[in-house]
Amino acid sequence: MDGIIQDFFLLGDPNVRWVLAGTILLSLSAGILGCFTILRRRALVGDAVAHAVLPGVAIAFIIVGDKNPVMLLLGAVVFGWIAMLVMENITLKTKISTDTSIGMVLSVFFGLGVVLLSHIQNSGNVNQSGLDAFLFGNAASMLPFDVIVFSFVSVVVIATILLNYKEFKMLSFDPAFGVSTGFKRKRYEFLMATLLVLTITAGLQAVGVVLMASMLIIPAAAARYWTDSLSVMLVISGLIGIFAAVVGSFVSFSAPAMPTGPWMVVAAAVLFTISVLLSPGRGLVGNYLRKRKQRQKSFKENILKYIYKSNEKNIDSKSQLQEIHQKFGQNGIRVQPFIDKMLNEGYIIRSNGLIELTQKGEQEAKRVIRVHRLWELYLSERLNLKSDHVHDDAETMEHFITPELETELMNILGKPEKDPHQSQIPY
Amino acid sequence: MSKSVQIPPVEVHDLTVKYGEKPVLWNVDFEIPSGKLIAVVGPNGAGKSTLIKAIMGILEPVSGYVNIFGKPLDEMRNQIAYVPQRESVDWDFPISVQELVMMGRYSHIGLFKRPRKDDRQIVAESLEQVGMTEYANRQISQLSGGQQQRVFLARALAQRADIYFMDEPFAGVDASTESAILELLKSLRDQNKTVIVVHHDLHTVSQYFDWVMMLNLHLVAFGPMESTLTEENLKKAYGGRLNILSKAIHLATQQNYSREK
Numbered sequence: 186m187d188g189i190i191q192d193f194f195l196l197g198d199p200n201v202r203w204v205l206a207g208t209i210l211l212s213l214s215a216g217i218l219g220c221f222t223i224l225r226r227r228a229l230v231g232d233a234v235a236h237a238v239l240p241g242v243a244i245a246f247i248i249v250g251d252k253n254p255v256m257l258l259l260g261a262v263v264f265g266w267i268a269m270l271v272m273e274n275i276t277l278k279t280k281i282s283t284d285t286s287i288g289m290v291l292s293v294f295f296g297l298g299v300v301l302l303s304h305i306q307n308s309g310n311v312n313q314s315g316l317d318a319f320l321f322g323n324a325a326s327m328l329p330f331d332v333i334v335f336s337f338v339s340v341v342v343i344a345t346i347l348l349n350y351k352e353f354k355m356l357s358f359d360p361a362f363g364v365s366t367g368f369k370r371k372r373y374e375f376l377m378a379t380l381l382v383l384t385i386t387a388g389l390q391a392v393g394v395v396l397m398a399s400m401l402i403i404p405a406a407a408a409r410y411w412t413d414s415l416s417v418m419l420v421i422s423g424l425i426g427i428f429a430a431v432v433g434s435f436v437s438f439s440a441p442a443m444p445t446g447p448w449m450v451v452a453a454a455v456l457f458t459i460s461v462l463l464s465p466g467r468g469l470v471g472n473y474l475r476k477r478k479q480r481q482k483s484f485k486e487n488i489l490k491y492i493y494k495s496n497e498k499n500i501d502s503k504s505q506l507q508e509i510h511q512k513f514g515q516n517g518i519r520v521q522p523f524i525d526k527m528l529n530e531g532y533i534i535r536s537n538g539l540i541e542l543t544q545k546g547e548q549e550a551k552r553v554i555r556v557h558r559l560w561e562l563y564l565s566e567r568l569n570l571k572s573d574h575v576h577d578d579a580e581t582m583e584h585f586i587t588p589e590l591e592t593e594l595m596n597i598l599g600k601p602e603k604d605p606h607q608s609q610i611p612y
Numbered sequence: 613m614s615k616s617v618q619i620p621p622v623e624v625h626d627l628t629v630k631y632g633e634k635p636v637l638w639n640v641d642f643e644i645p646s647g648k649l650i651a652v653v654g655p656n657g658a659g660k661s662t663l664i665k666a667i668m669g670i671l672e673p674v675s676g677y678v679n680i681f682g683k684p685l686d687e688m689r690n691q692i693a694y695v696p697q698r699e700s701v702d703w704d705f706p707i708s709v710q711e712l713v714m715m716g717r718y719s720h721i722g723l724f725k726r727p728r729k730d731d732r733q734i735v736a737e738s739l740e741q742v743g744m745t746e747y748a749n750r751q752i753s754q755l756s757g758g759q760q761q762r763v764f765l766a767r768a769l770a771q772r773a774d775i776y777f778m779d780e781p782f783a784g785v786d787a788s789t790e791s792a793i794l795e796l797l798k799s800l801r802d803q804n805k806t807v808i809v810v811h812h813d814l815h816t817v818s819q820y821f822d823w824v825m826m827l828n829l830h831l832v833a834f835g836p837m838e839s840t841l842t843e844e845n846l847k848k849a850y851g852g853r854l855n856i857l858s859k860a861i862h863l864a865t866q867q868n869y870s871r872e873k
Contacts, residue, residue, distance in 0.1 A: 224705065348724050355715055359701045365668040366719040366771065367689035413751035415706045 201438060204324050207332035208391045208430040210339040211384075212400055212449070216426030217346055217419045218384050219405035221377065224357045224415075229284065230272065232398035233291035235385045237268030239298025239394045242319055246305060252316070254334040258386050265382030268294055298394070322393035322446030324437040331390055338387040342380050346419075353377065354415060392433070396446040400426060403450065407457040410464035429453040483584040485523060486553045488513060489532060492542055493550035505539060551611040552591075557583040558604035559594045565605040567597065572605035619682040621646045621691075621775050621806040622667065627676035629659070629666045637662055638830045640676070647804040649797055651811040651820065654827035655850050660810045661697065663827060664777045668694055680775065690719060693773035695764050697780055703753050709763050710748045713738055716770030738769040743792060758789030765796065776800060776807045783812060794820055817841065 222231050238261035245260025246252065268290050275286035305316060318326050327335075346353060355363040356373045364370050381401075388397040408422035433449030462470050488509065495505055514520045524540070527533050532546035542550060557579045564575040586594070604610055622644040629637040637659045644650060652660050665671040667678050669685055680688035693716070716738070717731040727735075739745050742762040747755065755763065761781055768776055781793055797820070800807050808825075811817055817824060817837075824840050826832040826849040833845040 224702075351718060351721070351726075352723075354707070354711075355718060358705050358707065358712075359696065359715065361665070361670045361700060362694055362696055362715065362767075363718070364670045365689075365692065365694035365777075366716075367686065368719065409706065413706045413753070414708065415711075418706055 203332045207336045208434050210336045212426030212430035213423045214339040214342040215400040216404040216422040219401035223405045228402045229287045231401045233287045234265045235397040236291045237294035238265045243301035254331045261386040320393050321444035324391040324434045324445040335387040393446040396450050399450045403453040407460040410460040410467045425456050489550040556586045558610045561604050623679040628674045640831045646806050648822045649801050650808045650823040651817045652825045658828045692775045693768040693771035695768045695778040713767045716767040738766040742766045758785040761785050778809045
């Protein structure tokens with residue numbers, strides 16, 4: 186283990202240095218390009234192209250006879266392009282839908298690739314060992330020359346995106362408007378498609394064709410959770426890609442029999458899951474907490490309202506607490522923690538066993554009742570709803586109406602005295 | 613400006629458009645006068661948006677051509693501005709209001725370059741004109757329908773063009789946005805700009821616009837409001853979708869379709 190740490194993390198092994206640099210560049214370019222891929226809803230196209238390059242790789246090997254990365258790259262690019270053209274033309278010229286054509290191209294091309302690969306494996310060519318790494322990737326098997334070629338491709342991809350950032354943004358958001366300003370839509374679609382094929386091809390050996398598309402999709406999808414700015418999204422997506430690359434390469438070196446691609450995908454997926462759960466704003470946990478907070482707020486406001494009304498009716502102390510527990514303690518909800526919390530926050534006090542509102546509590550209760558009644562009045566007066574149909578809606582809205590909205594309601598309604606049921610509106 | 617009085621801002625010659633399987637536009641031919649607010653009306657599927665898109669080169673016509681101030685469209689791109697339908701884009705796209713409006717400047721900025729100071733100045737002014745200055749840094753998904761429409765208008769204003777094409781800018785906006793947009797259209801006209809608007813509301817058309825173009829797969833009528841918005845023309849434009857023309861077009865597109873295969 187010490188040896189691995191020395192070789193890997195301290196970059197003691199020169200081969201590690203090469204491979205790590207290569208996979209990092211590769212994942213960075215995939216992460217950046219992937220943002221545009223998912224924003225243009227082309228994730229499946231990316232996956233299809235990734236699978237479709239396999240026969241190109243195999244044919245290049247059959248022709249050349251060894252694993253020259255430049256030739257493999259060439260074969261892959263040609264087949265990536267053929268796949269794109271076939272998909273586009275099937276959708277354009279026949280009545281077959283887009284997803285069907287993507288599915289067909291993906292499986293047919295990939296099937297062809299596997300057939301060719303098994304042919305090569307049976308042919309007894311000594312150079313073929315390691316060709317199956319193209320399926321699931323094997324970063325550690327990359328030679329320095331492979332790394333140089335694939336890294337060069339990645340750098341070209343990244344530089345092209347950065348140089349044409351503004352145009353790619355236009356292409357992804359509103360290409361029709363772009364055309365009206367003289368933007369060459371076809372040119373940029375072609376350019377982006379080429380970058381896609383190149384990026385996928387660059388990941389052939391490190392990640393493999395089966396999973397390469399996920400390096401385009403997962404980091405970008407995760408990055409979208411953290412930001413609403415495209416440029417920041419590119420950076421985050423690139424960083425997630427790099428993290429995955431480091432994890433995948435590390436596994437590949439510490440256990441050479443392990444395929445790299447799946448490990449990179451797993452690493453990226455972990456970050457994706459964290460993003461889905463924890464990102465502020467869009468994350469599920471945050472959503473849940475916000476909803477729960479709102480529910481607790483409504484519950485608290487309902488109790489305050491109830492106390493306010495029961496005090497008006499002068500109910501004796503014993504039955505008051507009992508009634509609160511009875512009314513609010515349904516469905517197994519424990520009421521006592523809420524009461525304790527409100528005591529702590531100074532909304533209510535105990536006096537002579539009776540629960541009374543403090544000034545703060547009374548104001549809050551009045552506010553809730555006021556917006557409830559204002560809302561009822563608004564619904565019945567302005568939207569002509571029948572006055573016996575407005576209570577349920579107000580019962581919900583009273584917890585959501587902000588002070589600004591309340592002011593607006595007041596402006597519309599004047600300062601009304603009574604609600605549609607002739608109850609006094611408290612101010 | 614005297615030049616533009618003689619040469620029409622937009623000249624459309626025998627434009628015919630095929631649009632996948634859908635009905636098309638047949639032999640549309642007209643000249644648009646300058647400094648007018650022009651409404652394009654017609655029933656659903658009459659080809660109103662298609663006409664605008666074809667004029668701007670977003671859809672390729674089968675035949676016919678468009679001149680802008682007497683010159684081919686491609687030489688005059690910077691003279692025209694476009695407000696697409698609001699639903700045509702993904703409003704969850706990760707950009708800010710400011711970035712969206714800046715897209716109106718891209719063709720002026722040029723390749724590989726970043727926005728300059730005066731581009732940012734123009735964007736700020738355009739946002740000011742539609743009353744959206746305080747939203748400049750908001751993400752576009754946070755906007756209401758009316759605000760989205762205002763931002764689209766600001767992007768067109770940032771193009772600093774002489775001719776404006778707008779596709780249903782009044783669709784689904786609140787009353788205050790509607791009057792704000794109308795004020796803006798009028799101020800554009802007062803600067804002798806030409807504004808062509810696809811409009812769906814026949815009740816307001818005579819109130820809002822100077823000229824009207826009535827469309828139903830072909831040009832039904834085009835001219836000043838009073839003489840053109842007649843009951844007879846309305847009947848021609850809106851009277852029944854399945855007239856002989858649309859049947860013929862349907863047949864033609866179907867046959868074309870099988871021939872291509």
